[in-house]
Amino acid sequence: MLIPTEQPAPAPRTTAGADAAEWAVRERIAEVERLLGDPADDANPLGRRALLDADSQGRALLGADARGRPLPGAAVLAAGGIAAETVPVPLGGRLERTDRLVRVARALFRRSASLGVGQVVGPLLAALPVWAAGTARQRRWTADLLLGGGTLAVAPRELEHGDCFVHGGIEAVPGADGILLDGRKPAVAGAARADALVVFARTAPGEGARSHSVLLTETASLPGDRFARRPARQGLGLRACEVGGVEFHACRLPAGALLGQVGDGDELALGSYQFARAVVPGMVLGGGDTALRTAVWHAGEQAPGGDPAAIPPQQRAVLARVFANLLVCDCLTLVAGRALHLLPGPSSVAAAVTGYVVPRLLRDSVYDLSAVLGARFHCDEGPYGVFRAFLRDLPLTGLGHVGGTACQSALVPQLPELARRSWLRDGPPPWELFETGGALPPLDVGRPALRAAGDPLAAALDGIGRSLGAGGDRRGGPQTELCLLRELTDGLTGELRRLREELSELPADDTAALADPRVQALADRYALVAAGAACLGVWYRHRDTADSFLAGPAWLVEALMGLSHRLGLPLPKREVPTAERVVREILDRYHSGRSYDLYGDRPCPDLP
Amino acid sequence: MVSGRREPGAAVGAPLRVHGPAGPWRRIGHALREQGTVLVYGLLDDWIPREPHTAGLRQLLGREWNRYETMAVAAVRDRFAASRCLIKHVAGYAVQAPPHTVELAYKPGGRPYLRGCDQLDISLSHTGDLLLLGITRRGGVGVDAEPADRQTLLSGSERRFWTPHEIEALAGVGEADRPRQMVRLWTLKEAYSKAIGQGMRFRFNDFGFPLDGVVPRVLTPHGLTGTGDEWSFGSARVEDKYTVSWALHDAGGAGGTAARLDRGLVEALTAVPVR
Numbered sequence: 001m002l003i004p005t006e007q008p009a010p011a012p013r014t015t016a017g018a019d020a021a022e023w024a025v026r027e028r029i030a031e032v033e034r035l036l037g038d039p040a041d042d043a044n045p046l047g048r049r050a051l052l053d054a055d056s057q058g059r060a061l062l063g064a065d066a067r068g069r070p071l072p073g074a075a076v077l078a079a080g081g082i083a084a085e086t087v088p089v090p091l092g093g094r095l096e097r098t099d100r101l102v103r104v105a106r107a108l109f110r111r112s113a114s115l116g117v118g119q120v121v122g123p124l125l126a127a128l129p130v131w132a133a134g135t136a137r138q139r140r141w142t143a144d145l146l147l148g149g150g151t152l153a154v155a156p157r158e159l160e161h162g163d164c165f166v167h168g169g170i171e172a173v174p175g176a177d178g179i180l181l182d183g184r185k186p187a188v189a190g191a192a193r194a195d196a197l198v199v200f201a202r203t204a205p206g207e208g209a210r211s212h213s214v215l216l217t218e219t220a221s222l223p224g225d226r227f228a229r230r231p232a233r234q235g236l237g238l239r240a241c242e243v244g245g246v247e248f249h250a251c252r253l254p255a256g257a258l259l260g261q262v263g264d265g266d267e268l269a270l271g272s273y274q275f276a277r278a279v280v281p282g283m284v285l286g287g288g289d290t291a292l293r294t295a296v297w298h299a300g301e302q303a304p305g306g307d308p309a310a311i312p313p314q315q316r317a318v319l320a321r322v323f324a325n326l327l328v329c330d331c332l333t334l335v336a337g338r339a340l341h342l343l344p345g346p347s348s349v350a351a352a353v354t355g356y357v358v359p360r361l362l363r364d365s366v367y368d369l370s371a372v373l374g375a376r377f378h379c380d381e382g383p384y385g386v387f388r389a390f391l392r393d394l395p396l397t398g399l400g401h402v403g404g405t406a407c408q409s410a411l412v413p414q415l416p417e418l419a420r421r422s423w424l425r426d427g428p429p430p431w432e433l434f435e436t437g438g439a440l441p442p443l444d445v446g447r448p449a450l451r452a453a454g455d456p457l458a459a460a461l462d463g464i465g466r467s468l469g470a471g472g473d474r475r476g477g478p479q480t481e482l483c484l485l486r487e488l489t490d491g492l493t494g495e496l497r498r499l500r501e502e503l504s505e506l507p508a509d510d511t512a513a514l515a516d517p518r519v520q521a522l523a524d525r526y527a528l529v530a531a532g533a534a535c536l537g538v539w540y541r542h543r544d545t546a547d548s549f550l551a552g553p554a555w556l557v558e559a560l561m562g563l564s565h566r567l568g569l570p571l572p573k574r575e576v577p578t579a580e581r582v583v584r585e586i587l588d589r590y591h592s593g594r595s596y597d598l599y600g601d602r603p604c605p606d607l608p
Numbered sequence: 609m610v611s612g613r614r615e616p617g618a619a620v621g622a623p624l625r626v627h628g629p630a631g632p633w634r635r636i637g638h639a640l641r642e643q644g645t646v647l648v649y650g651l652l653d654d655w656i657p658r659e660p661h662t663a664g665l666r667q668l669l670g671r672e673w674n675r676y677e678t679m680a681v682a683a684v685r686d687r688f689a690a691s692r693c694l695i696k697h698v699a700g701y702a703v704q705a706p707p708h709t710v711e712l713a714y715k716p717g718g719r720p721y722l723r724g725c726d727q728l729d730i731s732l733s734h735t736g737d738l739l740l741l742g743i744t745r746r747g748g749v750g751v752d753a754e755p756a757d758r759q760t761l762l763s764g765s766e767r768r769f770w771t772p773h774e775i776e777a778l779a780g781v782g783e784a785d786r787p788r789q790m791v792r793l794w795t796l797k798e799a800y801s802k803a804i805g806q807g808m809r810f811r812f813n814d815f816g817f818p819l820d821g822v823v824p825r826v827l828t829p830h831g832l833t834g835t836g837d838e839w840s841f842g843s844a845r846v847e848d849k850y851t852v853s854w855a856l857h858d859a860g861g862a863g864g865t866a867a868r869l870d871r872g873l874v875e876a877l878t879a880v881p882v883r
Contacts, residue, residue: 207875367804375814378834395859404726520724521711
């Protein structure tokens with residue numbers, strides 16, 4: 001299907017209601033910033049010094065105190081109602097839109113990943129199965145707990161791969177007089193002080209879709225000789241976050257502790273993984289913002305005359321590449337989050353791609369900044385210390401829910417069917433998917449569709465490719481840049497076509513065939529193509545917005561160049577100084593304290 | 609066989625030689641299982657394909673075949689083919705799949721990786737007739753190899769490769785021992801900067817390492833500790849003529865198997881109907 005010459009103009013981008021929603025998000029972020037206070041103030045319990053001290057004490061103290069240490073300033077955040085961000089609006093909380101959740105949590109991740117994980121990611125992942133499958137009473141009880149300042153932690157389903165958070169398993173035997181729990185999880189975020197636990201436990205042997213069940217229990221109700229919290233082994237990251245082990249020894253829970261039915265655990269796990277992949281990577285990008293800001297600040301200080309305009313060319317190239325990568329990441333998180341509202345059916349693919357691409361791209365980008373920071377890359381003081389702590393924390397921020405193998409396991413089984421039925425066949429997606437704001441239909445928090453029948457990202461690439469084609473759309477930038485964009489888009493479309501040929505040959509749902517490294521390499525390629533499609537979609541949607549950086553193609557050219565390079569595609573010559581335009585935007589946002597994401601809107605705390 | 613010794617604190621065993629596609633593989637598998645990381649090396653003669661224009665080599669090189677074919681210098685072409693054979697055989701062994709099914713890709717800075725095999729990280733170095741490969745499922749790895757008798761200067765333009773702390777430390781070493789210390793420091797620097805994906809972009813006078821005898825770790829230009837427990841480093845002498853070093857980043861994800869997809873997740877997902 002052709003777009004956009006034959007396609008109706010995009011719907012009006014904002015309505016009065018959407019403006020009000022955006023205003024409310026910005027207000028809330030400003031409120032959270034006020035709660036977090038001045039990062040440079042050493043007396044601030046949520047300042048840089050306090051958080052770095054907690055990180056280094058975490059290294060020293062872990063293993064010493066099974067009760068765990070309270071996060072510095074946790075009481076301040078509890079009083080500010082941060083936990084309400086994870087509670088759905090109908091239950092009295094503030095969880096209504098994925099973009100709001102992501103952007104508010106981003107403010108915490110800008111300060112410290114431990115803060116973001118401890119205050120939002122941990123409670124959210126614990127609460128998701130309750131919102132999805134809990135009875136009205138369980139939902140009410142959990143909401144009241146979180147809204148009243150209580151804490152909830154999750155012992156997730158064990159995975160073959162992943163970090164400490166998915167190691168260890170718990171077994172449950174349902175009987176006439178309740179459910180008997182046995183087993184241990186060595187690392188549970190927030191376990192040490194949790195008032196309640198959500199436990200994924202095995203209730204049937206083997207793999208398969210009905211092998212696990214989920215239980216919700218109040219820790220105070222558990223007999224002391226049957227339940228124990230253990231000190232966690234010294235962690236390599238998230239050291240300012242409470243992490244502890246939990247152990248159950250023939251511990252009997254009432255039948256009413258079950259969330260949903262016996263055997264629902266696998267589908268509930270997949271659902272919360274999927275939700276986590278759609279929102280957590282976007283939250284963590286806040287740390288990437290701070291990392292880039294730190295590098296710009298440092299480069300400016302070191303430049304002749306302390307003038308950021310005099311930052312040397314090699315460093316400018318690194319900064320441009322990193323900002324372009326942050327925007328790629330944010331385009332993906334935007335689409336993954338909005339898909340949960342707009343296209344819950346096909347949302348699993350965008351979520352898996354986001355969970356697969358964003359952590360790696362973010363990690364590579366932060367490491368790339370080492371070339372700008374030089375010797376200060378190894379400094380633990382002030383903003384450099386925050387940068388270093390983020391780098392340590394980054395691999396653990398998904399609490400095992402977000403990660404290469406887990407995301408591939410969600411993506412790979414879906415690709416053959418999408419290749420056969422959807423790619424280069426489907427009509428254009430709803431372009432609201434790529435909008436940085438605007439109205440959204442309500443969110444079904446708990447139970448996203450786990451397998452997709454369509455692929456809006458591939459459809460966007462196809463549609464935009466056609467519109468950029470000969471005699472096509474002339475909007476969205478000068479002709480030379482549009483030519484460059486056309487070449488890059490053609491490259492991605494060609495790659496999608498090759499992927500379709502190779503993947504559509506594969507049998508669907510044949511686990512052995514899917515576990516071939518060749519198929520995983522194809523999935524990696526697809527994820528990079530889909531990331532490019534997300535960027536194209538965001539540009540396409542905003543290309544008529546006056547005075548918008550997103551409307552110009554400079555960032556998009558840089559973003560697609562990077563992705564095409566990773567795909568090993570031939571790169572067009574850069575005939576226009578797109579990287580320099582990106583650097584100008586970086587410096588402009590630095591001076592005006594605006595965020596390094598798609599919104600570029602909020603005042604960020606100054607570096608010294 | 610390997611000669612030389614491991615340094616204190618090294619979390620990785622000494623490099624193991626693989627003589628060709630036939631192995632030996634048992635020790636490689638054992639090291640990967642037990643330590644999550646293994647260093648493997650091969651000698652060029654063992655790994656240069658005897659018949660360079662076969663369908664088998666074409667299949668093994670996959671998308672890199674065209675690059676191989678257009679290499680004009682025979683020695684460069686041979687080394688390219690040999691290193692790819694080594695990487696793909698080791699990686700294939702690590703994921704229990706045929707070597708040609710593993711795809712080698714490159715990040716924008718040039719760092720190679722196994723496309724789609726997110727659970728494994730690799731690093732390659734070659735010098736003389738040595739091919740050195742590091743492979744880990746603990747996080748990230750960087751390796752470097754240099755001829756042990758490589759002459760490196762502490763003065764002139766080469767002074768820019770050393771931190772003030774290293775220059776001072778090296779000045780205190782006897783003339784006889786200094787070249788050995790310098791080659792070791794150099795390979796540690798290369799290994800670390802490769803592990804963080806930077807190569808020579810991270811200026812070598814912005815970070816350093818201590819002389820041997822203490823647990824190696826990154827030091828700031830003035831000798832303060834620069835990396836924490838998540839990093840470990842080591843050096844060894846190989847074939848009595850090469851100095852090799854490695855840098856290992858433990859991302860906290862150690863454990864698990866070398867399996868490629870999570871069976872439980874895949875089976876649970878494939879049992880769910882498409883909506």
